[in-house]
Amino acid sequence: ADNGTDLAAEIRRMCKEKDAIILAHYYTDGSVQKVADFIGDSLALARKAAKTDAKIIVMCGVHFMAETCKILCPEKLVICPDLNAGCSLADSCRAEDLKKFKQEHPGYTVVSYVNTTAAVKALTDVVVTSGNAKKIVDQLPKDEKIIFGPDHNLGSYINAVTGREMLLWNGGCHVHERFSPQAIVEMKKEHPDAIVLVHPECKGPVVKLADVVGSTAVLLDYAVAHPDKEYIVATEPGILFEMQRQCPDTVFLPVPPEVSEGSAGCSCNECEYMKMNTLLKVYNALKYEWPSVDVPADIAVEAVKPINRMLEMS
Ligand code: 13P
Ligand code: SF4
Numbered sequence: 001a002d003n004g005t006d007l008a009a010e011i012r013r014m015c016k017e018k019d020a021i022i023l024a025h026y027y028t029d030g031s032v033q034k035v036a037d038f039i040g041d042s043l044a045l046a047r048k049a050a051k052t053d054a055k056i057i058v059m060c061g062v063h064f065m066a067e068t069c070k071i072l073c074p075e076k077l078v079i080c081p082d083l084n085a086g087c088s089l090a091d092s093c094r095a096e097d098l099k100k101f102k103q104e105h106p107g108y109t110v111v112s113y114v115n116t117t118a119a120v121k122a123l124t125d126v127v128v129t130s131g132n133a134k135k136i137v138d139q140l141p142k143d144e145k146i147i148f149g150p151d152h153n154l155g156s157y158i159n160a161v162t163g164r165e166m167l168l169w170n171g172g173c174h175v176h177e178r179f180s181p182q183a184i185v186e187m188k189k190e191h192p193d194a195i196v197l198v199h200p201e202c203k204g205p206v207v208k209l210a211d212v213v214g215s216t217a218v219l220l221d222y223a224v225a226h227p228d229k230e231y232i233v234a235t236e237p238g239i240l241f242e243m244q245r246q247c248p249d250t251v252f253l254p255v256p257p258e259v260s261e262g263s264a265g266c267s268c269n270e271c272e273y274m275k276m277n278t279l280l281k282v283y284n285a286l287k288y289e290w291p292s293v294d295v296p297a298d299i300a301v302e303a304v305k306p307i308n309r310m311l312e313m314s
Pocket of ligand 1: 040041042043115129130131173201214215216217
């Protein structure tokens with residue numbers, strides 16, 4: 001296999017031969033999304049993993065997504081094309097710190113975003129994604145005291161739309177925090193009628209400028225339902241691949257990141273972890289059935305409970 005087309009064909013052939021399924025997040029490179037059996041937001045990927053009959057799952061996303069697959073399907077071989085595909089948001093909450101925080105706040109229910117390690121999920125009462133967080137928090141008793149982590153921006157947004165006062169962990173995603181309200185205001189001058197789509201991992205002032213706030217799937221569905229509009233998109237630009245595929249005549253404008261002194265001159269709004277999934281790595285992962293992701297049994301047995309609770313409540 002010496003080019004993209006051959007690699008993709010070989011990947012598809014091996015999937016059939018080995019009874020493997022490729023799941024990919026919307027933020028991965030278009031070439032990876034194209035070769036996948038299923039693409040989705042983090043909720044849809046977890047749901048798909050929970051019900052697949054395939055023997056091998058190749059999870060093209062980031063490490064915590066592969067862990068979630070393994071927790072839901074312990075008997076399956078779960079492969080992550082690059083184990084270095086981490087997540088700054090998941091990294092912002094260490095299990096030992098959450099454990100200590102829980103001890104300092106007895107009687108609190110822990111609601112964790114899916115962007116967390118398996119060890120953090122094991123300390124969690126219910127997992128949420130940006131696609132179901134409001135729905136799930138709304139189902140918890142009104143007087144329940146809640147710790148929400150690790151994404152501070154998503155937590156603030158959920159507090160605002162549910163009227164709760166959840167105690168928020170101070171974590172964030174370095175990709176979404178790079179978007180500035182100024183950039184959107186500038187784009188609106190040129191495109192006054194454009195609809196502003198914002199992921200709730202963005203900072204509060206960016207979320208305030210949104211016409212639609214939601215998970216990648218929510219933003220995509222909105223555009224597909226209104227293809228006659230123009231869109232300003234404040235999330236990782238990998239989502240534009242599927243938006244453009246489903247709405248070939250629609251204009252989608254990715255918001256450039258803020259380039260400040262603190263951001264070390266970074267002018268990229270891409271998630272470098274998601275982009276670690278290349279066609280060649282998917283090919284090698286399938287060929288060698290490696291590297292696999294495993295979750296220690298004592299952690300998995302606890303982590304599966306809040307994930308299943310999420311799947312039941314959403
Ligand atoms: P969703 O796919 O749930 O919108 O999450 C975005 C994200 O940052 C995943 O890492
Ligand atoms: Fe994590 Fe942010 Fe990348 Fe999503 S975009 S995987 S939250 S670092």
